[in-house]
Amino acid sequence: MASTRERALDAALALVGKQGIRALTHARVDERAGLPKGSTSNWFRTREALVAGVVAWLAESERAEFAEAETPPVDTPEEMIEALSALIALQTGPFAGRTRARYALFLEGAGDAGLLAPLLEQRRVFVEWTVALLERVGARSPEEAARALMAAADGLVLHRVTVDPDAEIRPVVERAVRSALD
Known part of the structure; x- marks a missing residue:
């Protein structure tokens, strides 16, 4: 069973x-979590502490899920296209709320290095994963290709969670992956 703190953060x-x-x-957090009034402020005394807690919780939760996920092997460009398409479908479908929260928290932390640090660490892990996949499928410049591929994926994710939840995923990912390998 989740602790009061975890319920508040979720x-x-x-x-x-x-x-x-x-x-x-x-x-609002107490109400949404079904906790007695004042429960959240027992864990996070200020709004700034609450925001920092949410940022850390998001990064921690996603890292744990990423580590536990059973990912199929990616050895070909086609497998990479499928894996990234599936990931974007999850982030913009069942996890769309969490994705919107991540964007909001990135913007909130833009001027606060301490607040931004856990999100940037999470992003670093994802960049490393993407670079490793690109190396495995034959990219000549995997670091450069990862930047371009992630920019395209970020744009698609933002588009799907804001203005067009039904935007096609696979054609965009396929074009971005193929470009990354050229």
């Missing part, structure tokens, strides 16, 4: 993903 993350960063208050 609720806070869902709240930010659904209503944006301005909706994040201790009282």
Whole structure:
């Protein structure tokens, strides 16, 4: 069973993903989590502490899920296209709220290095994973290709979670992967 702290953080993350960063208050988190009033503020005394807690929780949760995920081997460009398409479908489908929360938290942390650090660490892990996949499928400049591929994927994800949830995924990913390998 999740602790009071974990329930508060899950609720806070869902709240930010659904209503944006301005909706994040201790009282709203308590209500959304079904906790007694004041529970969230027992863990996070200030709003800044709550935001920092949500940022750390998001990064920690995603790293744990990534580590536990059973990912099929990726040895060909086609397998890479399939893997990235599936990942984007998850991030913009079942995890769309969390994805919107991540974007909101990145923007909130843009001027705060301490707040941004856990998100950047999470991104670093994903960059390393992407570079390794690109090396495995034959990219000549995997670091450069990863930057371009991730920029295209980020744009597609943002597009799907904001203005067009039904935008096609695979054609964009296929073009980006093939370009990364040229």
